[in-house]
Amino acid sequence: MNVGIDFDYTITDNPGFFRELSEVLMRASNGVYVVSSYSKADEPMAEEIFTEKTRMLKEWGIPFKELYLAPEPIADNKAAYCNDHSIGLMIDDTIENLKAINKRAKGTVCLQYIGNASPE
Ligand SMILES: [Mg+2]
16 A cells, blocks of 8 residues: 655654654555645745755664655645546544545555644
């Protein structure tokens, strides 16, 4: 199964846990896809953000197949990505993203991550 994991307030909230999870998944031939995003304001910095997030994932030792940064509208683009990459399970802290994925990516089961750093 391909598994999508959000970056901000999900992996960043507990990198040790997501390293273990990703290692277990990848060892059992599952694909781990980091499904992140950037805001309209950050668009000119997209390349730098991609480089920095890649660096952080490597520093935490998190194995992954691909890092994707969804542009706005973020929820819709995350849903399209889940569809296109046959993501069977998506973990994200933002309920709006999960609602859009649940609606548009019919093959994706959604789990909300609630961590210590998740915004209210
Ligand atoms: Mg997030």
